Amino acid sequence: MGSSRSKQKAKVAPSTTLFLFGAHGDLVKRLLMPALYNLTRDGLIGDDLHIVGVDHNAISDADFARKLEDFIRQEAAGKVAEGGKEPLDPALWGGLAKRITYIQGDFLDDSTYADIATKIESTGTRNAVFYMATAPRFFSEVAKRLGSSGLMVEGEDEGQEYFRRVVIEKPFGHDLPSAVALNTCLLKVMSEKQIYRIDHYLGKETVQNILVSRFSNGLFESFWNNHYIDHVQITAAETVGVETRGSFYETTGALRDMVPNHLFQLLAMVAMEPPAAFGADAVRGEKAKVIGAIRPWSEMEALANSVRGQYAENTLGGKSVAGYREEDRVAPDSTTETYVALKVMVDNWRWVGVPFYLRTGKRMSVRDTEIAIYFKPAPYAQFRDTDVDHVAPNFLRIQIQPDEGMWFDLQAKKPGPTLDTQSIELGFAYKDFFEMQPSTGYETLIYDCMAGDQTLFQRADNIENGWRAVQPFIDAWAKHPSVEMYKAGEDGPAAANELLALDGRRWQQLG
Structure with a gap:
């Protein structure tokens, strides 16, 4: 790249x-x-x-x-x-x-x-x-x-x-109008090639490896489409609360803080078309196209395809953990979301009909940023009248933090006279194959900025397309500001599970 x-x-x-x-x-x-x-x-x-x-x-x-x-x-x-x-x-x-x-x-x-x-x-x-x-x-x-x-x-x-x-x-604006205004201001005094909008998620080795894995291995690209993929889940879970950032979070919330930048960048890496070359313009052009293809929901569709959550107090490990409303510089009746789950659709030839489920939250059970790509089930006619016709689907799990790596989940027969199956994982952890030097995730990005390589940095159209895709949720929630509560240490509110259950699916277990 x-x-x-x-x-x-x-x-x-x-x-x-x-x-x-x-x-x-x-x-x-x-x-x-x-x-x-x-x-x-x-x-x-x-x-x-x-x-x-x-x-x-x-x-x-x-x-x-x-x-x-x-x-x-x-x-x-x-x-x-x-x-x-x-x-x-x-x-x-x-x-x-x-x-x-x-x-x-x-x-x-x-x-x-x-x-x-x-x-x-x-x-x-x-x-x-x-x-x-x-x-x-x-x-x-x-x-x-x-x-x-x-x-x-x-x-x-x-x-x-x-x-x-x-x-x-980040944040590159607070909504679509402010993002457009910021880009307009910047481009009055400098050219796009002088602007490096940084997203530290893109400095992580596993995120960069998504492109390498997709486009250098014919095995992946041959089934990377709606004929074989059932749905995609993208998760960014944190165990920490808002800590000292209460006043910032009150005006921002989980959606603005994470979705139009971090999570949409991960979506773009998974869903973009093959670029003509691994140069900055070609890669960023394809990423902007796929974010621009996200379907704009109506107000009622945005409400039906989203869940807003907020963590409440709980006892974890024998210690009392404050709820969001008890945090410093947070209103006692705040309706700011600390958790969000969304269903979005990418309306292009490759992904039509494939839902992308996104979730991010604070005070969840584990720290885990990952992408899970679920494949459509194989035809099981030959296994009729056995338990095999109810086996779990195959999925590819790309973990970005804390343990960087990729794993493919598939079914294998358990030893014995009966036809029983068990899920097994094939894959690798980066630390098992490469010497991983201590890093912050910014090293590659700072180096690329000095070297003049904008491949891993966001362009103005990418930023604006991201805000355009989340604006329906912002507008709908402004009229319906309620939040679903979940206890600190839980993986979001029950409504988030219902969001997938309505489609006959369920979230990948964290950790």
Whole structure:
């Protein structure tokens, strides 16, 4: 895909000055800086990467680097105590820390951008990436000022072309109109090829492997259609609650937080047509087409094909677990959903008639992100009058986290004189075949941004098609805001099971 994805053969990323807006936030500390360290460890970024934090707090360069180091060591302390490796190689981190600096500035103050321009001149490279690890309300404001200050202008310096790129984290809007407005704002001051809308799910090896498995193995592609596939289930289950994000979640909810980005990206990887080439434009074009083919439900259809849930208090492992309404900065009568289950249809030649069931929720029984592709049953006429005519369907399970791998479930005869069957699994776990280095999921995406490969990043039409597909649910729920309760530690409300039962199906067991 785009670049080779082979870490051993990948070239070192070009010299870049990486500006981290929102440098004191959790995203930078927990994910971005560990990812940059891992890229350094793997030899994918060299000594010409300069990292510049940008935020309103006052702090020196040395103290900023030290703060990041202390946080990473603290986070990894538990792994070291369990016999893991030293989280930071002193020499490796020391070399990286020398290239970490800081700019104190207000995102809305033009003088901040003058300081950024000065910093670019001082690093010795004109290439710059501006990473918006900020609250969404700043996306448009920062973009406008990057444009008005001339920082997005690309060109040549001493015969060498240089680039300017912007990385934007989700959420990409709050609904369809706001997503369109954000894209319009961005495209006024930069071109689409300069915009990297990041979805960390697409940095996971198993997600990327969906395309490789589909299009490099003739076995899969030959039955990857509505003639053989009965339905598809996509699940993103979490055991944690909203934790410290109560105020954010109150205005967002599970649908906006997970469906138009993470879950639809997984759907697109499964359902897209074979691209003409594994370049960014071809891959992203096919993904946009399949998301655009999702059937727009009417208001009543949206209500009939969706379930909204909210976790309630429960006792787990002898400890009391608060319900969502008891969480900090959550209204005591909140109707915000922490769980959502949807049925969507993709109206194109390959998938007509095949339902896609999506579910995501917090405070569920296990942490599990997976795709289950269920196949139509084989004809059992020859097994009439035996128990075999009631066997479970075959399915392919692609697990994305926590244990990355792929397994195919099929039927085999149990030893003995009677014709009894049992489900068995054929497949592999990544950790059994490959040496899996510690990673955050951002390594591939950050590297691709610096290398100029947009394959794993979302394009404007993909974003807008995703919001267009969920807008009927948003509109219907605004008029009917009730939620079904489920106890913390359960796998969603009973209504979610009924959603599939109406079609004669049931959810894949989690874990």
